Amino acid sequence: MITGESFLMSTKPSFSVNCTSSATRLRACCVRARLPFAVAALLLSAQVQAVLPTPAPLVMTGELAAAPTITADISHSLTPQTDGTLHSQNSEAEQLLATWRQQVQAHSLAEHTTWRRLLYFLDDKKSLFNKGASKSLIDSPTFFLSTDGQHDAGAELDALLVALAEQRVAPPESKPSSDAQSAICRFPARTHWLTQRLGIDSSSLQADCPELTEWMAMLNPEQLSIMFAEEYLDNPISAFAHTLLRIDSPISAADPSQIHHAYALNDTVDGDPDDAFAIYAIKATSGGYNNRIEIDPYPEKLAKYLKDDERDAWTYQLDLTPAEVQQIILHVWETKDLDIPYYFTTDNCASEILRLIDVVRPEQDLLSQLPYVVIPSDVVKLLDEESLLADARYTPSDSTVRQAELNKAKAAALGYQNLTNDDASNIQSAARNVASSISAGDKKTIIDHGIIASDNNPIDRHPLQVAQIGAGQRGDNGYLDVGLRLGLHDTLDRASGFPQFFNLEALAATVRFYETDTSKDHEPDRVVLENFTILRGRSFNPVNTAKQGKTWGASVEATRVNDGSQPSGRDHLVGSTGYETGWSWALGSPKAGSGEMPPQLCYALLSGKGQTGRGIHKGFRLGAGVNAGCDYQINNQLRAQAQLQLPYWYHGSSDDPDVRSHYWQPISSIGLQYDIDKNQAVRINASYEWQERIDANDDIQLSYRRYF
Template sequence: MSISHVISVSPLQCKILLMSIQSVSNRILLDDMPIQLSRRARLPLAIVGLLLTAQAQAFLPTPASLVTTGELALNTDTNTDNNAKAGTAAETGAKQLLALWREQAKTKNLAQHTTWRRLLYFSDEKKGFFGKNKDTSTVDDASFFLSANGREDSGAELDAMLVAFADEMTNTTNKPKANNAAQTGNSKSALCRFPARAKWLSDTLAIDKSAMQVTCPELTAWMQKLAPEQLSIMFAQEHLDNPLSAFAHTLLRIDSKASVVDPSQIHHAYALNDTVDGDTEDNFVLYATKSMTGGYSNLIEIDPYPEKLAKYLQDDERDAWTYRLDLMAEEVQQIILHVWETKDLKLPYYFTSDNCASEILRLIDVVRPQQHLLSQLPYAVIPSDVVQLLNKEGFLASTNYTPADSTLRQAQWNKVKQQRDQLGYHNSAKQTLNEIKSAPLNTVSSMSADGQTLLNHQIAVSDTNPLNRHPLQMGHIGIGQRGDKHGDNNYIDLGVRAGYHDTLDRPSGFPQFFDLEGAAATLRLYDTNNDKPSQPKSVILQNLTLIKGRSFNPVNSAKKGKTWGASIEATRVNDGSQQDGTDHLVGSLGYESGWSWAFGTLSTGTGEIAPQLCYTFLSGTAQTGRGINKGFRVGAGVNAGCRYQINNQLRAQAELQLPYWYHGSSDDSNVRGHYWQPISTLGLQYDIDKKQALRINANYEWQDRIDANEDVQLSYRRYF
């Protein structure tokens, strides 16, 4: 006697066999056995019944006389038949499991679960006119969905994922054991393409994925390379010398076990950066327009962390703040798995709403269904707002400050300058200061020479932490008086600014002398209870600013870069070309380039510049409007001023503008084609607290031919 063969049974086949046993036992009991038979007797009888089937014969001994040369073919046919039967059983079991999963998913309403919808890029809710449609995924790439209707139907996509689970179970059972490793190492498998979805569904429905025996070599290698253990948000401060970085930048730092133990070992960390995939051959205006309107796609970059950090600290010379996110290890893993699913998507990039900062909020929302971070900033998502929101919601576990190269050079500059002032070695100190200021000569940095490690410099933390800044939006109400040749006109100003900060605003949390305003508008309401011949209209648009800012890099500091400014706005101006010229709304485009100097008491042990500032600009401006002479004027001149920090709550700024305007030649002797029109301005702001301030603005136009020369206003400003 000899044993011809023995059947090996996989875990899934065991499950299916048990399900079959239960099914057979039920049939035996219902069809052939007395109804009084106890339940305990069912299972033994069912097993006996199964042993009498054709599959059980494989375990019985075979007479040696029956084993012949032709038995190999017979055994092959038997194995094929057994595999076919096992495959049929697997398909039956998978169908039964699929039906069970579908029932559970329906009972739990998983298709509308917040996490599932977020994994598919469905919005939580539609907010306002510009809100996203909550019934349609943001992703329009068909490869992101298993179902043809997945973009519009989260339920169809969920069902397709469950079917993929069942198919993997069936395929794994039907594959020859010897080829399993090669067959299941297929990165196109649904479980390999969408591991975050698969993990969430399997955890929610208690699906045993071990029975599928699916391996994903590309995903496995990627996860081993990143080795994610911890996530931090890195904030690089505003950088006006690069307009696309003017509003700061955020990225995710992915830490491995090694960099968690020692955060200075940054070569063990990676940077996850969501940025714009723009065309570098486009001019700046086209590039900015496409970035604002979704004309470019986003680009997810995953690079070694030292490479990204060096760009900010050394190339741009921007201070960096790093905040460790209070996330559990499994949440970190799930976020990175979701990044695998989405890293190659080409989604529209919108500079103000779908950007580097919004992606961080979206990723956290995926693993925290109870949170609604992204929906709290529905219209404009600004990096510093994101940092403050995460802090308010309790996500920031720790804070680390990394000074830029220029900040470290400034700390050296401050020390040498103080020594020079005390000891009086002016000639040698001047030489030393020039060497300190030179980046090629002075390579001091927060990063080691090989760029792999963070160095600990003994320097006081600068007051640039974005957690300390005032809210970026601001509204104001002001009362003022506009004086003219016929008397005074009283008015009320109502204004709003979407962002960001000017030189009179509370400076904590911003780079020194930071000046950038965007999307601001002011309405002026005049008191019309008089009969003056030049009475203005009761309600007028006083100003509409698209963007206006100045970048100050004092020549007597360690900062590199130029001092310059630019503005795009609609504003009211007095036309000085005609006698008794009145004010008109014009479109204005301006550019300035010049020099600035810092002065005052230096802060010991810090990399901060002296707190006071003076500047001089050469300016050029073009304006157009129907109300002014010939419909246009161009001007060139000099703008000079100083900004003084009186104390922590009080600041003042004075400026003199000397533009020379040209309208074109005119035959009318009463109309001038070109003229000087000097303007002096004074501003003073007192901070009540972080969110409230009082401001006085006054200006005087040194021009005889205009109707109104002076304007004085007191306003209350509320930051929100």
């Protein structure tokens, strides 16, 4: 049995090896001496199995297990021999095939988990779409040697055996100068895995693979790391963060700052930039686009996140051996040009990393441990829980570097008193202050500014799903709330692990159970849907910090509102869409030595909202106004917020003197959350609607929240 290292080293320079030593000839003679007995045993076994039932296929998760015999006889696919002098080579290939097939049958290799994963048979992949089916996700014929390869992993394995046998016995003088299209060159990861399992001496597989050799020499893979770029709300495609693989050569593995010796392996959507955003989002979510594997110099890719998007990055070394790293990269060679459907929530940049690791670590079965929706931060946390992260490195974005300079200058100015506006603007400005974590001159290294890491390591964040149960009082009617949110984070949640002031919620619902069911038609029923949020969030870029961009917010939801147009304000469920834009300010004293912004936040936003519902007057209302508020970080476990909404609503003109066509409806609210631990919290919410036509103006609630 050869080692992984010896095979992979042979792939880098060439597959051609001189096999004319006397020791090699002696081993070959011994093999041929045993082959007649092996063939006889195989024929006898075939006769016995002809009258016995064949066991059903079993997908393996370990090394060996029982599996059906591969009975397909494709020995005729061997190159026909018209010259009598070559007949012995054909015979030797058939003998090799007989021996190898017997080993494949004995060890059930056709149903081995690793083999099926190399072919994209993702048996354990949960999905709402075409995953878990008993066929490969790849429908390109170039990905298979057998015409039945997409549906039959055994047929594909047997076809590879035939190709290896032909390659093994072919004399050197009959080989072309380049075998770039041979099975060994096209599928080096499959070849490596199979030769290891069957104990085939890889040096006997004579093939020259110049393109593969050049590609492997360029990457020179020694180590892999996962790079996490934090959430970026100003680009909807990046709102849920991003992950990619850093491929380190021996030089960059020894010194992680030498990024010009590393490459980035990035899996992303191959979308049409000319498509409208709505079309783009639908196609990216439903598999309407293919994925695209990009391999770029690491400095270029890192600069996009640190400089263009101004997103902090965390890099974690993966605890993989050099042999496992090489096998992953060989598998990427096999798959990098394939058309594979991209699903934004299930098959994305994060899930692909787990799939690659599963190829070399089948026993950990990482991909099956995640739910249908795959979030990059969940992948980082899972790898940490599985002890696959060996090291963590923080790289601050350009805005974080400038913010650290601003913090230092203000602290030196004795309580922020003597720093002039011009001085502050020079530090804050990306145009005037080009300070960056990437060297400005040669862009070959990462600069260590000595900045304390921000509290945004995704490993430290709370679980993204949360369930809540709360008791409250609305007017004179008590109620019980039950709610569920699938992601991600609001401003009262525990802040550790997220970008500062991060606020994005997706797919949340709350059902309310009232104590009494009154006969008044303007009051709610006993059981009501209080809220269903598709998406709601705000992007805060305080104007007095080094953070670039504007402050804005958006929401798409169904929610219950009080209709102030009626003589007795009515409670109705409406569909609501809103947008906000304005200004925010960070206040207080930031953490010393860090690039974090001050911890407190205040904002003033101009807002517009449209609501529609069967129960409200004329079935719709349009609102415009101002939303103002502050978020206060009392300590690591306690946070508070206060907000005042001043919307002015318009329903359309009305001839009824008792019905208002337009009116103010201010709402004031406060919130407070205390974290019991990382997974539990209690929260208080209270609100009051300043509208005389509403009976139940006040609402107060105490709730328990469980993150999971």
